[in-house]
């Protein structure tokens with residue numbers, strides 16, 4: 001079968017489109033024949049080595065497709081079931097992948113393969129961030145960076161659905177306009193502007209209850225300065241590079257702030273947590289409370305171009321690869 005492989009960490013050119021042996025499922029594993037593959041910013045961290053992985057390696061954590069082989073003792077799915085997964089093993093940029101059956105979820109009929117691959121990882125992330133890390137309730141003021149991005153678009157819509165006042169930020173006016181169209185109450189263009197906290201406080205003088213920050217280095221200081229006392233800084237990504245180290249005393253000085261650096265894997269560690277998180281996501285998708293824009297499609301062979309577009313901030317919403 002065809003797959004993307006990297007021999008060494010590096011730029012998008014490190015990704016090779018090659019022939020590899022088709023994997024067979026072992027005990028309690030299933031093989032998923034991919035119809036759509038999700039592209040996530042974390043895939044670029046695996047490629048560059050910001051997050052180290054054993055090499056050589058495949059890439060990609062997320063795909064949707066059909067169960068076409070079942071290993072010994074696996075009983076969660078039947079041949080032909082429509083499923084999706086997003087928590088490894090790394091190697092979703094391929095025509096098929098093998099994984100433990102407990103890492104896949106069944107797709108409702110109403111959710112297409114493209115929409116599943118565009119939204120499972122990003123939407124389950126939005127769900128745990130908004131419902132578990134900091135439980136957003138009506139009246140909360142939330143600041144969401146990269147609001148027109150894959151995770152960002154879902155966060156904005158879901159936070160509005162929960163009754164929050166949403167202040168969005170984005171890197172261009174066109175992207176801010178996308179956030180407004182998704183019902184963000186305010187959308188700031190902050191590209192190159194580290195000092196955005198005064199603009200946030202011009203909207204809500206006390207500051208925000210929670211910041212959802214997947215941008216990292218470039219928004220770090222401004223995000224801390226945008227929080228009200230006892231507010232929570234949720235640093236969940238590094239699109240602009242990892243944030244700097246912080247001394248605990250800084251959190252006291254800025255208002256007894258809470259700081260967390262969460263990851264999806266810990267919030268979906270058990271099958272029950274995975275199913276509960278996915279069910280909540282599918283419910284907001286099926287009700288229309290959260291809409292996923294049709295993802296930009298690239299051929300699997302063109303995965304490197306998808307990475308170039310994502311890293312150069314050209315994209316809005318989600319990208320998928322088609323095998």
Ligand code: NDP
Nearest residue numbers: 040041146149150151170171214237238239240263264313
């Ligand atoms: P996005 O579609 O959001 O793409 C990243 C966006 O970040 C860009 O479009 C851009 O938006 C913004 N950005 C700001 N500065 C830079 C920069 N220097 N280089 C590149 N982009 C920049 O990606 P995803 O939706 O896949 O992921 C969003 C974030 O969420 C990532 O940091 C990712 O690692 C994180 N994540 C974390 C998870 C977790 O559980 N911890 C799970 C899933 C994702 P703009 O131009 O508007 O600034």
